[in-house]
Amino acid sequence: MTLFRPGDTVVRREVIRGELWFASPSICVQDDGDLLVTYQPPGSPFAFPDGEFPAGRHPWDLAGHRSWQGHGLLSLHWADVDHAIFVFWTGPERRFTGWYFNLQDAPRRTPIGFDTLDHELDIVWPAGAPSWEWKDVEEFARTGELRYPGRVSEIQAEGDRIAARLDAGARWWDESWATWEPDPSWTPRALPDGWESVPWANR
Structure with a gap:
């Protein structure tokens, strides 16, 4: 395993039905092999x-998005877990x-990332809100079988599992990430040479 x-x-690269679909560089904050x-x-x-x-081109490509905007994105990825938690x-x-509980394939490590x-x-789960809410339900229903053939029920089950854990009061992440601040010297990184040729596997 590559530790960073x-x-x-x-x-971070996205692989859809055997093809590279998207890539973007980020910066390692911490890595213990599990988180x-x-x-x-x-x-x-x-x-x-x-x-x-x-299944069509990436929606951000179609929308003309070419870089991350706003304050930056902090992402928590666990080994063998089909979701990440994003902090905005x-x-x-x-x-x-x-x-923000982002349903996605569990990270598959590569020499350059995952x-x-x-x-x-x-x-x-918006800050200060009494509970969580679903997002992009209609889009998932429209595109799910095309993008994730044979996996729609599995993906929905992962969402239901997250919802049930939240309802039960579980917190499997450190809530202090809400007040985390980046190193002020960290600026956008470039994709490394050869990032497209690093082997990938389809799920």
Whole structure:
């Protein structure tokens, strides 16, 4: 297993139906082999490789998004877990906006980072809200079978599992991440040479 040190560049790639779909560099915050925490500074570039893409091109590509905007994205990824927790902030005071449970393939480590695939369906718990809520339910229903053939029920079950754990009061992440601040010297990274040629495996 490739372990990353704080400050290392970590490339997140998305693989859909055997093809590279998306890539973007981030920065390692911590990595103990089970929990990999990464930070994506504002301005971090997005890359959209060429391919056949029977499920269509990446939605951010279609929308013309070419880099991360806002305050930056902190992401908590666990080994063998089909979701990550994203942490967002907003406004000049960098106000925490809540927890975002991003359903996605468990990270598959590579020498340059990890591969995954976003599952469209998400759960969000806005800061100060009494409970969580589903996000992108209609989009998941529309695109799920095309993007994740044979896996729609499995993905929905993972969302239901997260919801049940939250309802039971479980907190499997450190809530102090809400007040985390990045190293001020961290600026957007470039994708390393040869990032497209690093082998990947389809789930």
